[in-house]
Amino acid sequence: MSRPAITLAARALPDLPEITAGSDLAALIAGAGIPMDDGDVVVVAQKVVSKAEGRVVRLEGVRPSARAIELAQDQRHDPRAVQVVLDESSQVLRAERGVLICRTRHGLVCANAGVDASNASESGTVILLPHDPDASARELRARLGALTGRRPAVVIGDSFGRAWRHGQSDVAIGCAGLAPLQDWRGRLDRQGRALNATWIAIADQVAGAADLVRAKDSGEPVVVVSGLDPHITPEDGPGARSLIRPPEEDLFR
Amino acid sequence: MSRPAITLAARALPDLPEITAGSDLAALIAGAGIPMDDGDVVVVAQKVVSKAEGRVVRLEGVRPSARAIELAQDQRHDPRAVQVVLDESSQVLRAERGVLICRTRHGLVCANAGVDASNASESGTVILLPHDPDASARELRARLGALTGRRPAVVIGDSFGRAWRHGQSDVAIGCAGLAPLQDWRGRLDRQGRALNATWIAIADQVAGAADLVRAKDSGEPVVVVSGLDPHITPEDGPGARSLIRPPEEDLFR
Numbered sequence: 001m002s003r004p005a006i007t008l009a010a011r012a013l014p015d016l017p018e019i020t021a022g023s024d025l026a027a028l029i030a031g032a033g034i035p036m037d038d039g040d041v042v043v044v045a046q047k048v049v050s051k052a053e054g055r056v057v058r059l060e061g062v063r064p065s066a067r068a069i070e071l072a073q074d075q076r077h078d079p080r081a082v083q084v085v086l087d088e089s090s091q092v093l094r095a096e097r098g099v100l101i102c103r104t105r106h107g108l109v110c111a112n113a114g115v116d117a118s119n120a121s122e123s124g125t126v127i128l129l130p131h132d133p134d135a136s137a138r139e140l141r142a143r144l145g146a147l148t149g150r151r152p153a154v155v156i157g158d159s160f161g162r163a164w165r166h167g168q169s170d171v172a173i174g175c176a177g178l179a180p181l182q183d184w185r186g187r188l189d190r191q192g193r194a195l196n197a198t199w200i201a202i203a204d205q206v207a208g209a210a211d212l213v214r215a216k217d218s219g220e221p222v223v224v225v226s227g228l229d230p231h232i233t234p235e236d237g238p239g240a241r242s243l244i245r246p247p248e249e250d251l252f253r
Numbered sequence: 254m255s256r257p258a259i260t261l262a263a264r265a266l267p268d269l270p271e272i273t274a275g276s277d278l279a280a281l282i283a284g285a286g287i288p289m290d291d292g293d294v295v296v297v298a299q300k301v302v303s304k305a306e307g308r309v310v311r312l313e314g315v316r317p318s319a320r321a322i323e324l325a326q327d328q329r330h331d332p333r334a335v336q337v338v339l340d341e342s343s344q345v346l347r348a349e350r351g352v353l354i355c356r357t358r359h360g361l362v363c364a365n366a367g368v369d370a371s372n373a374s375e376s377g378t379v380i381l382l383p384h385d386p387d388a389s390a391r392e393l394r395a396r397l398g399a400l401t402g403r404r405p406a407v408v409i410g411d412s413f414g415r416a417w418r419h420g421q422s423d424v425a426i427g428c429a430g431l432a433p434l435q436d437w438r439g440r441l442d443r444q445g446r447a448l449n450a451t452w453i454a455i456a457d458q459v460a461g462a463a464d465l466v467r468a469k470d471s472g473e474p475v476v477v478v479s480g481l482d483p484h485i486t487p488e489d490g491p492g493a494r495s496l497i498r499p500p501e502e503d504l505f506r
Contacts, residue, residue, distance in 0.1 A: 010480075099504060101505060167454030
């Protein structure tokens with residue numbers, strides 16, 4: 001029952017130029033001189049996808065609501081930035097210690113609805129999550145395919161805080177061509193016993209692995225991961241949306 | 254500001270023999286024929302560490318309490334297995350749909366307090382988490398050092414369910430010689446802006462990366478990860494215990 005040893009390898013693309021609205025991210029990735037294969041996964045940091053898509057808001061044009069002003073006072077934040085967070089949220093779950101924990105309109109649960117001022121190109125601006133990160137991943141995959149003749153999978157990663165544990169871990173907020181979950185439930189272990197609770201968040205682990213090879217202060221938003229061939233799919237698949245656990249099924253929070 | 258490209262590589266050790274109480278896990282790992290260096294991280298699945306440490310309970314010797322019998326009825330479980338879960342828990346957070354979500358005596362929050370019947374060597378037995386997984390990691394590291402003349406770091410990984418998201422991701426429950434968290438808070442991004450919320454759960458992401466290269470039904474509980482030199486420490490360090498977020502600081506659940 002021996003399988004050939006899988007080697008996972010992850011390598012950051014060299015510095016990309018500053019990404020702005022309309023940057024051709026796929027062309028920059030394809031032109032970076034790292035060979036890419038059909039079985040690879042190109043993991044792209046959310047922030048550059050958002051920038052290329054123009055998901056940047058100038059705070060000077062934002063009129064904060066009474067609720068944003070109230071939350072901002074408690075949190076010592078710019079009320080206009082809080083307004084942007086509220087606009088991106090379907091629900092504010094917590095507002096404590098300078099952080100708003102929100103459910104985004106995509107269903108993602110994260111700090112400040114993913115709205116971020118760090119790594120913004122200009123001061124006075126904040127960056128939002130992509131409007132539809134799975135669609136962003138599909139589009140990037142299609143463009144990379146057209147440019148390179150290869151069809152690597154694409155994951156869009158972002159750093160999320162977690163319940164119960166310190167620190168952040170990258171998760172997949174968008175995904176195309178990679179099976180986001182691997183289901184071993186009902187399969188048997190070596191003793192023929194059911195592997196009960198084994199349902200693996202492949203795409204999140206790929207995003208986390210990619211995060212290990214790039215420094216947060218550097219211009220290395222893209223990592224190519226190889227060795228994941230068994231999880232690559234010709235179709236784009238269900239996307240990272242399928243990783244979102246509906247609140248009513250959530251026993252872990 | 255260009256750094257040399259980091260390549261992360263992860264490779265599963267070939268099949269190990271069945272591990273039982275008293276198995277010399279370090280000797281089996283050292284003898285597996287995979288070269289290991291000081292900058293590597295040896296990621297070991299919790300289950301084989303537990304087995305080698307004899308953390309296996311025969312259910313026939315367990316007398317379930319009234320509470321275990323009651324919980325087992327609701328959950329359709331063996332009341333003796335539920336008793337073992339209760340013995341390992343400091344708190345039962347949820348008891349629903351066949352799963353007990355518990356805080357273990359270590360402070361870890363996971364299903365069934367980490368008590369598992371899958372991959373047990375004998376039926377009628379369950380496997381517990383190591384008594385002190387950080388101590389297990391330190392001991393493995395010391396033994397690997399003595400046997401190989403190298404001092405790779407050691408991570409003990411286990412698959413945990415998460416709040417908000419489907420599927421499981423491997424996390425570090427034990428760690429020696431790897432900085433479990435990397436703190437970028439207060440550091441500056443390329444525009445000189447503070448990287449506010451950037452505190453990275455390195456050890457958890459390493460555990461997740463290692464999980465990507467081994468199949469759950471195979472005898473591949475050990476993965477060697479290279480390319481993490483910047484996170485390796487000569488001292489064993491604070492361990493995976495430092496990844497546990499105290500409930501009173503937890504905004505994410």
